[in-house]
Amino acid sequence: MCDMPQHLMEPGLFDAAVARGTRLCLQTEYLPRAQDADGVMVTVRDRLRGDT
Known part of the structure; x- marks a missing residue:
């Protein structure tokens, strides 16, 4: 169990995913x-960019 605020955990998860080949996009909106x-x-x- 880990009790860590999102602003501390998210950068580590992001970096680990990218290091394993994941392509992540920020500033996106789910329609x-x-x-x-x-x-x-x-x-x-x-x-x-404003495109979908």
Whole structure:
């Protein structure tokens, strides 16, 4: 069990994920999703550039 504030834990998790090949994007916004019989379509907006 670890009781650590998010602002201290998140940088370590971020660095560890990137070191293992994860591509992370900050400043993004999760938009509504659409689900059908084939799966789920998720849209994300880049808040810096404004594109989706």
